[in-house]
Amino acid sequence: MPSAASVGGLFGAAGEAFGDRGVNRRGVPAAYTGGAERPALIHRRDAGQGSLPGPDGHLCRPSGRGIAALAAYRTKNKAAQDADFSPWTAEQVREFAAELERTPANHHELWDLAVDRLINRKNDLEGGDTSLAPILALATKETAVRNFIGGWCRDRAAGRYTIPQEEELADAKRPDLRFQGAGFDAPVPIELKLTDAGWTGPNLFERLENQLCGDYLRDVRSSRGIFLLVHNGGKSWWEHPAGGRLESFDALLQALRQHWGVLSSRMANVEDIAIIGIDLTKRASA
Numbered sequence: 001m002p003s004a005a006s007v008g009g010l011f012g013a014a015g016e017a018f019g020d021r022g023v024n025r026r027g028v029p030a031a032y033t034g035g036a037e038r039p040a041l042i043h044r045r046d047a048g049q050g051s052l053p054g055p056d057g058h059l060c061r062p063s064g065r066g067i068a069a070l071a072a073y074r075t076k077n078k079a080a081q082d083a084d085f086s087p088w089t090a091e092q093v094r095e096f097a098a099e100l101e102r103t104p105a106n107h108h109e110l111w112d113l114a115v116d117r118l119i120n121r122k123n124d125l126e127g128g129d130t131s132l133a134p135i136l137a138l139a140t141k142e143t144a145v146r147n148f149i150g151g152w153c154r155d156r157a158a159g160r161y162t163i164p165q166e167e168e169l170a171d172a173k174r175p176d177l178r179f180q181g182a183g184f185d186a187p188v189p190i191e192l193k194l195t196d197a198g199w200t201g202p203n204l205f206e207r208l209e210n211q212l213c214g215d216y217l218r219d220v221r222s223s224r225g226i227f228l229l230v231h232n233g234g235k236s237w238w239e240h241p242a243g244g245r246l247e248s249f250d251a252l253l254q255a256l257r258q259h260w261g262v263l264s265s266r267m268a269n270v271e272d273i274a275i276i277g278i279d280l281t282k283r284a285s286a
Contacts, residue, residue, distance in 0.1 A: 086109075088102070092105070101158075103159070103182055104160060104181055105183075106181075107223065108224065110181045111225075111226075111272070114153075114188045115226065115274045117156065118149075118190075118226065118276050121278070122276060125278055126279055126280075126282040126283055127283065128283070131283040134280075134283065136148060137233060137280040139194070140194075142176075145194055146176050149177075149230075153177075161180060162180045162182075163180070169215075169216075176191055176228075177190040188224060188225060189212065189226070190226040191211055191212045191227055191228065193227075193229050195231050195238070196231060196232050196233065196234030197234075200239055201241060201246055201255075202239060202241040204229070204238070204252070204256065208227050208273070209263055212227055213263060213267055218269075223272075224270070224272045224273070224274075225270070225273050225274075226276060227273055227275045227276070228276050229256075229275070229277045229278070230278045231277065231278070231280060236248070249281075250277075250279075252277075256275050260275060
């Protein structure tokens, strides 16, 4: 975890780099680079990975200093966004006092609730006295696992969300599960992978980037998603796309989270991805 001093240094660098120069109409900070008299827009990708789309594309002037400053700027904004929750209504306060939960009022709150639900399911399967992990571990099809987890979350919705299964999008793509909010239209997509059902390490890395982030979070209404991996013991290691082997399910999860950390710097449309792993072998072998 970075120290307070290092985080403060990042924020200071952002303020020094951008000052009051503002942002362009896409929300990208403007910074002077190379001593030029006109501001060049520092794009979130480096020159080898693409340029800013639209009429501002020719203004891109990536530089080492500019990219570092933009990273600091994004870090500061992300911290501010995560800490700045919408005020609770009187009804939400009453609901929380009675049930220790409240109905999500926006996309971020819906994502938080979806993550909580799946972590509760994970904890029950991996450590619960009445865990059904030994039975679920026998499943070899993702459909069966999806139906089980989706049904469990649906039974605990309490009117706070709905979960249609594999809704078909405009391009015929079908997210495994989507949490839909009550009273607002900003779904949270969940992509589920049974890691032992023929998925290689590179396959999983690619599905995180292109399927969840690239396909299911293209819509401007959705900026947060969940990559849910379930392990039944059928495999003990996975290849790493950069070479070598990931020798355990935990190592696979850690590598995928690191990969998302790299992707997040060049996916401005995606606010956050939760990568959750459910290891059925923990209870099945206990």
